Amino acid sequence: MTTASLDLASLLCSRLCHDLLSPVGALTNGLELLAEEKDPAMREKCFELLEQSARISADKLRFFRLAFGAAGGFGDMVPLSEAQSLVNALVGNNGRIAVNWVLGSDSLPKSAIKILLNLALIGIDALVRGGQLDIGAEAGAEATEIVVRASGTRVAFDPTIGEALEGRQGEGGLSSKTAPAAMVQLIAAQLGGGVQVHATAEALVLGAVLPAAA
Template sequence: MTATSATDLAALLCSRLCHDMLSPVGAMSNGLELLASETDPEMRQNCMELLEQSATISTNKLKYFRLAYGAAGGFGDRVGIEEPKDLIQSLAADKGRIEVNWALASGTLAKPAVKVLLNFAQIALDALVRGGTLDVGAEVRDGACEIVIRAAGTKIAFDEVLGRALDGKLASDELTSRTAPAHMIHLLAQECGGGLQYARGDDALVLGAVLPEPEGMIG
Protein backbone atom coordinates (compact mmCIF):
# COMPACT_ATOMS: atom_id res chain seq x y z
CA MET A 1 0.00 0.00 0.00
CA THR A 2 1.07 3.56 -0.56
CA ALA A 3 1.17 5.98 2.34
CA THR A 4 -1.95 7.69 0.99
CA SER A 5 -3.94 4.47 0.66
CA ALA A 6 -2.83 3.35 4.13
CA THR A 7 -4.10 6.64 5.53
CA ASP A 8 -7.36 6.28 3.64
CA LEU A 9 -7.83 2.75 4.97
CA ALA A 10 -7.22 3.89 8.56
CA ALA A 11 -9.73 6.72 8.10
CA LEU A 12 -12.36 4.35 6.69
CA LEU A 13 -11.88 1.88 9.54
CA CYS A 14 -12.36 4.75 11.99
CA SER A 15 -15.53 5.72 10.14
CA ARG A 16 -16.82 2.15 10.43
CA LEU A 17 -16.08 2.15 14.16
CA CYS A 18 -17.90 5.46 14.66
CA HIS A 19 -20.88 4.27 12.60
CA ASP A 20 -21.27 1.07 14.62
CA MET A 21 -20.84 2.86 17.96
CA LEU A 22 -23.37 5.60 17.17
CA SER A 23 -26.45 3.52 18.00
CA PRO A 24 -25.50 2.19 21.48
CA VAL A 25 -23.89 5.48 22.53
CA GLY A 26 -26.93 7.39 21.30
CA ALA A 27 -29.17 5.06 23.30
CA MET A 28 -27.13 5.84 26.43
CA SER A 29 -27.53 9.58 25.79
CA ASN A 30 -31.29 9.17 25.38
CA GLY A 31 -31.47 7.07 28.53
CA LEU A 32 -29.64 9.70 30.56
CA GLU A 33 -31.98 12.43 29.29
CA LEU A 34 -35.02 10.38 30.26
CA LEU A 35 -33.54 9.54 33.65
CA ALA A 36 -32.91 13.22 34.39
CA SER A 37 -36.56 14.17 33.80
CA GLU A 38 -38.43 11.03 34.88
CA THR A 39 -39.85 10.70 38.40
CA ASP A 40 -41.90 7.51 38.07
CA PRO A 41 -39.97 4.65 39.79
CA GLU A 42 -40.93 2.07 37.16
CA MET A 43 -39.91 4.32 34.28
CA ARG A 44 -36.64 5.14 36.02
CA GLN A 45 -35.96 1.42 36.34
CA ASN A 46 -36.63 1.02 32.60
CA CYS A 47 -34.14 3.83 31.93
CA MET A 48 -31.53 2.11 34.08
CA GLU A 49 -32.03 -1.15 32.18
CA LEU A 50 -31.66 0.72 28.88
CA LEU A 51 -28.45 2.31 30.10
CA GLU A 52 -27.05 -0.99 31.31
CA GLN A 53 -27.87 -2.73 28.03
CA SER A 54 -26.40 0.08 25.92
CA ALA A 55 -23.26 0.21 28.06
CA THR A 56 -22.75 -3.55 27.65
CA ILE A 57 -23.19 -3.36 23.89
CA SER A 58 -20.79 -0.39 23.67
CA THR A 59 -18.16 -2.18 25.76
CA ASN A 60 -18.40 -5.34 23.66
CA LYS A 61 -18.12 -3.38 20.43
CA LEU A 62 -15.07 -1.47 21.67
CA LYS A 63 -13.40 -4.74 22.72
CA TYR A 64 -14.18 -6.14 19.27
CA PHE A 65 -12.73 -3.15 17.42
CA ARG A 66 -9.64 -3.20 19.64
CA LEU A 67 -8.81 -6.74 18.56
CA ALA A 68 -10.28 -6.75 15.06
CA TYR A 69 -8.75 -3.46 13.87
CA GLY A 70 -6.21 -2.38 16.46
CA ALA A 71 -2.95 -3.56 18.03
CA ALA A 72 -4.34 -4.86 21.33
CA GLY A 73 -1.64 -6.66 23.32
CA GLY A 74 1.14 -5.56 21.00
CA PHE A 75 2.15 -6.91 17.62
CA GLY A 76 3.27 -10.50 17.54
CA ASP A 77 1.56 -11.57 20.76
CA ARG A 78 -0.75 -14.55 20.83
CA VAL A 79 -4.30 -14.25 22.08
CA GLY A 80 -6.18 -16.82 24.14
CA ILE A 81 -9.04 -18.24 22.09
CA GLU A 82 -11.60 -17.43 24.78
CA GLU A 83 -11.31 -13.68 24.16
CA PRO A 84 -12.37 -13.67 20.48
CA LYS A 85 -14.86 -16.45 21.25
CA ASP A 86 -16.58 -14.31 23.90
CA LEU A 87 -16.63 -11.32 21.55
CA ILE A 88 -18.22 -13.29 18.71
CA GLN A 89 -20.78 -14.72 21.12
CA SER A 90 -21.68 -11.22 22.33
CA LEU A 91 -22.00 -9.90 18.76
CA ALA A 92 -24.31 -12.79 17.91
CA ALA A 93 -26.38 -12.13 21.04
CA ASP A 94 -26.78 -8.47 20.02
CA LYS A 95 -28.11 -9.59 16.62
CA GLY A 96 -30.57 -12.08 18.11
CA ARG A 97 -31.97 -15.29 16.59
CA ILE A 98 -28.50 -16.67 15.87
CA GLU A 99 -27.13 -19.95 17.24
CA VAL A 100 -23.33 -20.19 17.42
CA ASN A 101 -21.51 -23.52 17.17
CA TRP A 102 -17.81 -23.86 17.94
CA ALA A 103 -14.98 -26.04 16.66
CA LEU A 104 -11.87 -24.43 18.13
CA ALA A 105 -8.93 -26.80 18.36
CA SER A 106 -6.26 -24.30 19.43
CA GLY A 107 -5.85 -22.62 22.80
CA THR A 108 -4.21 -19.50 21.35
CA LEU A 109 -4.06 -17.78 17.99
CA ALA A 110 -1.57 -15.34 16.49
CA LYS A 111 -2.76 -11.74 16.12
CA PRO A 112 -3.35 -11.90 12.34
CA ALA A 113 -5.50 -15.00 12.76
CA VAL A 114 -7.57 -13.32 15.48
CA LYS A 115 -8.19 -10.29 13.25
CA VAL A 116 -9.29 -12.51 10.36
CA LEU A 117 -11.49 -14.62 12.65
CA LEU A 118 -13.26 -11.59 14.13
CA ASN A 119 -13.76 -9.82 10.81
CA PHE A 120 -15.02 -13.03 9.19
CA ALA A 121 -17.48 -13.41 12.07
CA GLN A 122 -18.78 -9.86 11.62
CA ILE A 123 -19.26 -10.37 7.87
CA ALA A 124 -21.06 -13.66 8.51
CA LEU A 125 -23.30 -12.19 11.22
CA ASP A 126 -24.23 -9.27 8.97
CA ALA A 127 -25.21 -11.82 6.30
CA LEU A 128 -27.74 -13.50 8.64
CA VAL A 129 -30.42 -10.84 8.28
CA ARG A 130 -33.18 -13.26 9.34
CA GLY A 131 -31.15 -15.21 11.88
CA GLY A 132 -29.76 -18.71 11.53
CA THR A 133 -26.64 -20.55 12.62
CA LEU A 134 -23.01 -19.47 12.77
CA ASP A 135 -20.39 -22.23 12.77
CA VAL A 136 -16.91 -21.08 13.81
CA GLY A 137 -13.82 -23.23 13.41
CA ALA A 138 -10.10 -22.58 13.88
CA GLU A 139 -7.17 -24.96 14.08
CA VAL A 140 -3.39 -24.65 14.02
CA ARG A 141 -1.65 -27.54 12.26
CA ASP A 142 1.33 -28.13 9.98
CA GLY A 143 2.63 -24.62 10.66
CA ALA A 144 -0.53 -22.78 9.62
CA CYS A 145 -3.79 -21.58 11.12
CA GLU A 146 -6.92 -22.69 9.28
CA ILE A 147 -10.10 -20.69 9.86
CA VAL A 148 -13.58 -21.55 8.60
CA ILE A 149 -16.81 -19.68 9.37
CA ARG A 150 -20.17 -20.74 7.96
CA ALA A 151 -23.35 -18.68 8.17
CA ALA A 152 -26.55 -20.55 7.32
CA GLY A 153 -30.07 -19.15 7.26
CA THR A 154 -33.22 -18.59 5.23
CA LYS A 155 -31.79 -15.39 3.74
CA ILE A 156 -28.12 -14.60 3.16
CA ALA A 157 -27.20 -10.96 2.47
CA PHE A 158 -23.72 -10.77 0.98
CA ASP A 159 -22.82 -8.05 -1.50
CA GLU A 160 -20.32 -9.20 -4.11
CA VAL A 161 -18.33 -6.03 -3.47
CA LEU A 162 -17.34 -7.63 -0.14
CA GLY A 163 -16.19 -10.65 -2.08
CA ARG A 164 -14.04 -8.46 -4.28
CA ALA A 165 -12.60 -6.85 -1.14
CA LEU A 166 -11.66 -10.28 0.25
CA ASP A 167 -10.12 -11.19 -3.11
CA GLY A 168 -8.19 -7.91 -3.31
CA LYS A 169 -10.01 -6.87 -6.48
CA LEU A 170 -11.79 -3.73 -5.32
CA ALA A 171 -12.09 -0.79 -7.68
CA SER A 172 -10.76 2.43 -6.19
CA ASP A 173 -14.26 3.85 -5.73
CA GLU A 174 -15.43 0.67 -3.95
CA LEU A 175 -13.21 1.13 -0.90
CA THR A 176 -15.65 2.48 1.69
CA SER A 177 -16.18 2.19 5.42
CA ARG A 178 -18.29 -0.91 4.69
CA THR A 179 -15.66 -2.69 2.60
CA ALA A 180 -12.57 -1.47 4.48
CA PRO A 181 -12.52 -4.31 7.07
CA ALA A 182 -12.63 -6.98 4.35
CA HIS A 183 -9.92 -5.15 2.40
CA MET A 184 -7.82 -4.90 5.55
CA ILE A 185 -7.86 -8.65 6.23
CA HIS A 186 -7.05 -9.33 2.57
CA LEU A 187 -3.92 -7.19 2.96
CA LEU A 188 -3.14 -8.87 6.28
CA ALA A 189 -3.40 -12.36 4.79
CA GLN A 190 -1.27 -11.27 1.85
CA GLU A 191 1.43 -9.92 4.16
CA CYS A 192 1.43 -13.21 6.10
CA GLY A 193 1.81 -15.27 2.92
CA GLY A 194 -1.67 -16.73 3.35
CA GLY A 195 -4.97 -16.40 1.58
CA LEU A 196 -8.72 -15.93 1.98
CA GLN A 197 -11.60 -17.70 0.27
CA TYR A 198 -15.37 -17.44 0.27
CA ALA A 199 -18.34 -19.26 -1.24
CA ARG A 200 -21.95 -18.13 -1.20
CA GLY A 201 -25.05 -20.22 -1.79
CA ASP A 202 -28.75 -19.45 -1.51
CA ASP A 203 -28.85 -20.33 2.18
CA ALA A 204 -25.20 -20.28 3.32
CA LEU A 205 -22.02 -18.25 3.23
CA VAL A 206 -18.66 -19.91 3.91
CA LEU A 207 -15.52 -17.88 4.67
CA GLY A 208 -12.13 -19.53 4.91
CA ALA A 209 -8.50 -18.60 5.51
CA VAL A 210 -5.12 -20.28 5.74
CA LEU A 211 -2.46 -18.18 7.49
CA PRO A 212 1.11 -19.39 8.08
CA GLU A 213 2.05 -19.24 11.74
CA PRO A 214 4.78 -16.72 12.70
CA GLU A 215 8.12 -18.46 13.19
CA GLY A 216 8.73 -19.50 16.78
CA MET A 217 5.08 -18.90 17.72
CA ILE A 218 3.42 -22.17 16.85
CA GLY A 219 1.22 -23.22 19.77
Protein backbone atom coordinates in the same frame (compact mmCIF):
# COMPACT_ATOMS: atom_id res chain seq x y z
CA MET B 1 2.33 5.17 5.80
CA THR B 2 0.87 5.15 2.28
CA THR B 3 -2.25 6.97 1.13
CA ALA B 4 -3.98 3.60 0.73
CA SER B 5 -3.12 2.69 4.34
CA LEU B 6 -4.48 6.02 5.58
CA ASP B 7 -7.68 5.51 3.59
CA LEU B 8 -8.13 2.02 5.06
CA ALA B 9 -7.51 3.27 8.61
CA SER B 10 -10.01 6.11 8.09
CA LEU B 11 -12.67 3.75 6.78
CA LEU B 12 -12.16 1.31 9.65
CA CYS B 13 -12.67 4.25 12.03
CA SER B 14 -15.85 5.13 10.14
CA ARG B 15 -17.10 1.58 10.56
CA LEU B 16 -16.32 1.67 14.28
CA CYS B 17 -18.17 4.99 14.70
CA HIS B 18 -21.14 3.70 12.70
CA ASP B 19 -21.49 0.62 14.91
CA LEU B 20 -21.17 2.61 18.13
CA LEU B 21 -23.61 5.35 17.12
CA SER B 22 -26.73 3.38 18.01
CA PRO B 23 -25.82 2.21 21.55
CA VAL B 24 -24.20 5.53 22.45
CA GLY B 25 -27.27 7.35 21.14
CA ALA B 26 -29.44 5.10 23.30
CA LEU B 27 -27.32 6.07 26.31
CA THR B 28 -27.94 9.74 25.59
CA ASN B 29 -31.67 9.17 25.19
CA GLY B 30 -31.79 7.15 28.39
CA LEU B 31 -30.07 9.89 30.37
CA GLU B 32 -32.46 12.51 28.99
CA LEU B 33 -35.48 10.38 29.94
CA LEU B 34 -34.05 9.72 33.38
CA ALA B 35 -33.61 13.45 34.03
CA GLU B 36 -37.29 14.12 33.23
CA GLU B 37 -38.98 10.97 34.52
CA LYS B 38 -40.45 10.91 38.04
CA ASP B 39 -42.38 7.62 37.98
CA PRO B 40 -40.34 4.91 39.82
CA ALA B 41 -41.32 2.17 37.38
CA MET B 42 -40.35 4.24 34.36
CA ARG B 43 -37.10 5.27 36.04
CA GLU B 44 -36.31 1.59 36.51
CA LYS B 45 -36.85 1.03 32.78
CA CYS B 46 -34.51 3.93 32.05
CA PHE B 47 -31.82 2.33 34.18
CA GLU B 48 -32.32 -0.95 32.31
CA LEU B 49 -31.91 0.89 28.99
CA LEU B 50 -28.75 2.59 30.22
CA GLU B 51 -27.29 -0.69 31.47
CA GLN B 52 -28.05 -2.47 28.19
CA SER B 53 -26.64 0.34 26.04
CA ALA B 54 -23.49 0.59 28.15
CA ARG B 55 -22.92 -3.17 27.89
CA ILE B 56 -23.39 -3.19 24.11
CA SER B 57 -21.03 -0.21 23.71
CA ALA B 58 -18.37 -1.90 25.85
CA ASP B 59 -18.73 -5.21 23.99
CA LYS B 60 -18.30 -3.51 20.62
CA LEU B 61 -15.31 -1.48 21.79
CA ARG B 62 -13.57 -4.63 23.09
CA PHE B 63 -14.31 -6.43 19.82
CA PHE B 64 -13.05 -3.63 17.55
CA ARG B 65 -10.00 -3.01 19.74
CA LEU B 66 -8.66 -6.42 18.77
CA ALA B 67 -10.30 -6.74 15.32
CA PHE B 68 -9.18 -3.33 14.03
CA GLY B 69 -6.62 -1.97 16.47
CA ALA B 70 -3.14 -2.77 17.73
CA ALA B 71 -4.54 -4.41 20.90
CA GLY B 72 -1.39 -3.70 22.87
CA GLY B 73 -2.65 -5.61 25.89
CA PHE B 74 -1.96 -8.90 24.11
CA GLY B 75 1.28 -10.61 23.18
CA ASP B 76 2.14 -12.18 19.84
CA MET B 77 -0.18 -15.11 20.65
CA VAL B 78 -3.80 -14.51 21.63
CA PRO B 79 -5.99 -17.13 23.35
CA LEU B 80 -8.81 -18.34 21.12
CA SER B 81 -11.02 -18.12 24.19
CA GLU B 82 -10.61 -14.33 23.97
CA ALA B 83 -11.84 -14.26 20.38
CA GLN B 84 -14.66 -16.63 21.32
CA SER B 85 -15.72 -14.34 24.17
CA LEU B 86 -15.69 -11.25 21.94
CA VAL B 87 -17.77 -12.82 19.18
CA ASN B 88 -20.21 -14.41 21.63
CA ALA B 89 -20.78 -11.03 23.28
CA LEU B 90 -21.35 -9.33 19.92
CA VAL B 91 -23.81 -12.01 18.83
CA GLY B 92 -25.47 -12.11 22.24
CA ASN B 93 -26.52 -8.51 21.77
CA ASN B 94 -28.15 -9.51 18.47
CA GLY B 95 -30.38 -12.27 19.87
CA ARG B 96 -31.19 -13.82 16.47
CA ILE B 97 -27.92 -15.61 15.75
CA ALA B 98 -26.67 -18.87 17.25
CA VAL B 99 -22.89 -19.49 17.31
CA ASN B 100 -21.15 -22.84 17.12
CA TRP B 101 -17.40 -23.13 17.70
CA VAL B 102 -14.94 -25.85 16.62
CA LEU B 103 -11.47 -24.96 17.88
CA GLY B 104 -8.46 -27.21 17.44
CA SER B 105 -5.96 -24.95 19.20
CA ASP B 106 -5.70 -22.92 22.39
CA SER B 107 -4.22 -19.80 20.80
CA LEU B 108 -3.35 -18.20 17.47
CA PRO B 109 -1.02 -15.38 16.39
CA LYS B 110 -2.59 -11.95 16.75
CA SER B 111 -2.75 -11.56 12.96
CA ALA B 112 -4.77 -14.77 12.62
CA ILE B 113 -7.10 -13.67 15.43
CA LYS B 114 -7.72 -10.40 13.58
CA ILE B 115 -8.66 -12.35 10.46
CA LEU B 116 -10.97 -14.62 12.45
CA LEU B 117 -12.75 -11.68 14.11
CA ASN B 118 -13.24 -9.77 10.87
CA LEU B 119 -14.51 -12.84 9.02
CA ALA B 120 -16.92 -13.41 11.91
CA LEU B 121 -18.04 -9.77 11.65
CA ILE B 122 -18.72 -10.20 7.93
CA GLY B 123 -20.70 -13.36 8.69
CA ILE B 124 -22.75 -11.60 11.38
CA ASP B 125 -23.52 -8.72 9.03
CA ALA B 126 -24.76 -11.21 6.42
CA LEU B 127 -27.30 -12.74 8.83
CA VAL B 128 -29.67 -9.76 8.84
CA ARG B 129 -32.64 -12.12 9.33
CA GLY B 130 -30.86 -14.30 11.88
CA GLY B 131 -29.39 -17.75 11.50
CA GLN B 132 -26.34 -19.73 12.56
CA LEU B 133 -22.68 -18.79 12.63
CA ASP B 134 -20.20 -21.68 12.62
CA ILE B 135 -16.58 -20.78 13.36
CA GLY B 136 -13.61 -23.12 13.20
CA ALA B 137 -9.90 -22.53 13.69
CA GLU B 138 -6.85 -24.75 14.00
CA ALA B 139 -3.10 -24.20 13.95
CA GLY B 140 -1.41 -27.15 12.26
CA ALA B 141 2.23 -27.97 11.64
CA GLU B 142 2.19 -26.39 8.18
CA ALA B 143 -0.71 -23.93 8.22
CA THR B 144 -3.30 -22.14 10.31
CA GLU B 145 -6.81 -22.62 8.97
CA ILE B 146 -9.83 -20.45 9.77
CA VAL B 147 -13.35 -20.94 8.48
CA VAL B 148 -16.56 -19.01 9.13
CA ARG B 149 -19.93 -20.23 7.83
CA ALA B 150 -23.04 -18.04 8.09
CA SER B 151 -26.26 -19.83 7.23
CA GLY B 152 -29.87 -18.73 7.36
CA THR B 153 -32.82 -17.45 5.37
CA ARG B 154 -31.78 -15.20 2.47
CA VAL B 155 -28.21 -14.50 3.53
CA ALA B 156 -27.38 -10.90 2.59
CA PHE B 157 -23.85 -10.73 1.22
CA ASP B 158 -22.70 -7.72 -0.75
CA PRO B 159 -20.57 -8.85 -3.74
CA THR B 160 -18.23 -5.89 -3.19
CA ILE B 161 -17.21 -7.44 0.13
CA GLY B 162 -16.32 -10.64 -1.69
CA GLU B 163 -14.27 -8.63 -4.18
CA ALA B 164 -12.40 -6.93 -1.34
CA LEU B 165 -11.67 -10.31 0.27
CA GLU B 166 -10.18 -11.43 -3.02
CA GLY B 167 -8.07 -8.29 -3.36
CA ARG B 168 -10.24 -6.57 -5.94
CA GLN B 169 -12.12 -3.28 -5.75
CA GLY B 170 -15.34 -2.58 -7.59
CA GLU B 171 -16.24 0.66 -9.33
CA GLY B 172 -17.12 2.30 -6.03
CA GLY B 173 -13.68 1.64 -4.57
CA LEU B 174 -13.01 1.01 -0.90
CA SER B 175 -15.76 1.91 1.60
CA SER B 176 -16.48 1.52 5.31
CA LYS B 177 -18.56 -1.54 4.36
CA THR B 178 -15.68 -3.27 2.55
CA ALA B 179 -12.80 -2.02 4.77
CA PRO B 180 -12.82 -5.03 7.17
CA ALA B 181 -12.68 -7.39 4.18
CA ALA B 182 -9.86 -5.39 2.63
CA MET B 183 -7.91 -5.59 5.88
CA VAL B 184 -8.39 -9.37 6.01
CA GLN B 185 -7.05 -9.72 2.47
CA LEU B 186 -4.12 -7.39 3.19
CA ILE B 187 -3.07 -9.26 6.35
CA ALA B 188 -3.40 -12.66 4.66
CA ALA B 189 -1.40 -11.52 1.62
CA GLN B 190 1.37 -10.02 3.74
CA LEU B 191 1.70 -13.34 5.59
CA GLY B 192 1.81 -15.34 2.36
CA GLY B 193 -1.66 -16.80 2.87
CA GLY B 194 -4.97 -16.58 1.08
CA VAL B 195 -8.70 -16.03 1.56
CA GLN B 196 -11.57 -17.98 0.01
CA VAL B 197 -15.21 -16.93 -0.44
CA HIS B 198 -18.26 -18.94 -1.44
CA ALA B 199 -21.75 -17.43 -1.24
CA THR B 200 -25.25 -18.73 -1.95
CA ALA B 201 -28.69 -17.51 -0.92
CA GLU B 202 -28.63 -19.88 2.07
CA ALA B 203 -25.01 -19.81 3.20
CA LEU B 204 -21.83 -17.79 3.15
CA VAL B 205 -18.53 -19.62 3.67
CA LEU B 206 -15.37 -17.63 4.34
CA GLY B 207 -11.97 -19.22 4.83
CA ALA B 208 -8.36 -18.26 5.34
CA VAL B 209 -5.20 -20.35 5.18
CA LEU B 210 -2.03 -18.86 6.62
CA PRO B 211 1.50 -20.28 6.84
CA ALA B 212 2.24 -21.90 10.20
CA ALA B 213 4.78 -19.21 11.07
CA ALA B 214 2.13 -16.46 10.62
